[in-house]
Amino acid sequence: MSFNTDQIVQEIRTEFESMLSYVLDSRDATADQMERGLFQRLLALGARLMVLFFSLLNQKVSTYGGRQNNIIPSEAPVQNQH
16 A cells, blocks of 8 residues: 655644644643543554654665565564664
8 A cells, every 4th residue: 555655744744733723722621631632633643653654664665686675564674772
């Protein structure tokens, strides 16, 4: 499955701006309402960011046997974060 990374980036920026407006315009919300709303939005934003990550990863190609193969996430190098 192929995704347009420029479109995904624009959607992520739009969603972030929406989240910012959500906070700025929620003067009457309780802390519980704000936390729940933000958490749901952050999960959705994180999911879009992962789609972007995998789309960018899929754009990288390797040459093997004279032909190009898309790199799937399971073949991507994993960096130790320790």
